Amino acid sequence: MKWNKKYALGIAAIDAQHKQLFRLSDDLDTALQSGIRTEDLDALLIRLKQYAARHFTLEERQMADLDYAGLVEQQETHEEFVHHFSELHQQLATDGLSAGLTNLLQQELSGWIRDHVTGMDQEFGSFYKSRG
Ligand SMILES: [Fe+2]
Numbered sequence: 711m712k713w714n715k716k717y718a719l720g721i722a723a724i725d726a727q728h729k730q731l732f733r734l735s736d737d738l739d740t741a742l743q744s745g746i747r748t749e750d751l752d753a754l755l756i757r758l759k760q761y762a763a764r765h766f767t768l769e770e771r772q773m774a775d776l777d778y779a780g781l782v783e784q785q786e787t788h789e790e791f792v793h794h795f796s797e798l799h800q801q802l803a804t805d806g807l808s809a810g811l812t813n814l815l816q817q818e819l820s821g822w823i824r825d826h827v828t829g830m831d832q833e834f835g836s837f838y839k840s841r842g
Contacts, residue, residue, distance in 0.1 A: 711732065712732070731761065742812055
C-alpha cells in the first residue's frame with residue numbers, strides 16, 4: 711500500500727510517523743522478495759517494536775489532550791498490536807524463519823495499515839479537524 715495525502719490526519723508529527731510505517735512495510739516486502747535472512751527480519755521486527763512504542767505514545771497523548779472519546783478503544787487496539795507482533799517475533803526466535811511466518815507478518819502489517827492507519831485513525835483525524 712502506498713502513502714497518500716488523503717491519509718493525513720493533519721497532525722504533522724503523527725503523519726510523519728504513519729509514513730514511516732508505510733516505508734517499514736515496504737521494506738519488509740522488498741526484503742522478502744530478495745530473500746530475507748533471519749537477522750534481517752529480526753532487525754526489522756526490532757525497528758517495528760521501537761516504532762510502535764514511539765508512535766502509540768504520541769498518538770494516545772494527542773487523543774488524551776483532546777479528550778477524544780475513542781481513546782480507550784485505540785489503546786486496546788494498540789496493545790493488541792504490540793502483543794501480537796511480539797508473539798510473532800518470539801516465534802522467529804524459537805522456530806526460525808519460515809514462509810508461513812513471513813507471509814503472516816506481511817499480511818498482518820499491511821492489514822494493520824489498511825484497517826487501522828487508513829481506518830480507525832482517520833476517525834481521530836476527522837475529530838481533530840472538527841476541533842479546528
Ligand atoms: Fe492508532
